[in-house]
Amino acid sequence: MRAAVFERPGEMQVKDIPLQPCGPGDLILAVHACGICGGDIRNFSTGLRYGIASQVMGHEFTGTVVEMGTEVTGFNVGDRIALAPDVSCGTCWYCRQGLINLCENHRMVGTNWPGGFAEFVHLDAEILAHGFVHHLPEGVGLTEGCLSEPASSVIAAQERVGIGAGSSVLILGDGPIGCLHIEVARANGASQIFISGRSRLAAAQQFGPDLMLDYEKDDVVAAVRARTEGRGVDFAICANASVQSQQIAIEAVRKRGKVVLFGGVPKNNPMTSLDSNMIHYNEIEIIGTFSYQKRHHLAALEAIRKSTIHPEAYFTKTVGLEDIVEGFVAAKNREALKVLVKP
């Protein structure tokens, strides 16, 4: 099969590789499409997690079952599947608490197993047992389903920090994750949604934020305070890979406000400095969020079905597998909101 293989930082080769045969407990999916994630872009330049040298990346994909082992139940050839990449062990302390996103033996399709930048994906029994392999609901297209994975983590983050009716929210970052935070916050009942960004604000506008701020031209903190009776917002979500955003977030939240660290920062430069007196005197909470539970992936598929999330507005560029590097460049240069690869 054809696959885009990450070889080393900055290098990806599209080539023929063998597809592992379908064992009795396994499934083979024909990939319909796979989104390029911010994490893929980061890994492309700095390398895969866990020191893995080479792999087929891609974890935001959907596909159709084309082959199935004799022991597999609950699926049929022809079924339309949306997948999320995390695979937990089921036995560690966190898994036993139900916190599978924090599994001590956390692994991912697209990192530990070959992922979706390929014609086919082999899903073994372990992925089927401890991963996220869900049927697409009736009425959700295969292309639309590709947004379910990033949407899951946004839904999980907002649930964890308690964004709800009447909340005021500042989102820092105008990429696909920032836009998803607008849609999910709106669905959760937030009354004021502000977004700060730069090159993709025009695209973010279609999701209906109450105020858009250009972080190079506007005083984000002053603008947000002016709209919240001088207090600041209830929640500031850092939805980009920028340590500067984290300090702006602390200045923009009200007393007892919550700062959400959603986006990972470059792994070669993860240190940040924040005004700890502001955190202390204002009783600010700083909360990290990562990944999600199964119910969040199902909720994301349902949000797409009910059109509280609009995938078609995110997929502003589609490339074939042979042109995947062009897709990575467009995503990295923020020329597109979400780039889809169709093998």
Ligand SMILES: [Zn+2]
């Ligand atoms: Zn992703």
Ligand SMILES: [Zn+2]
């Ligand atoms: Zn575990």
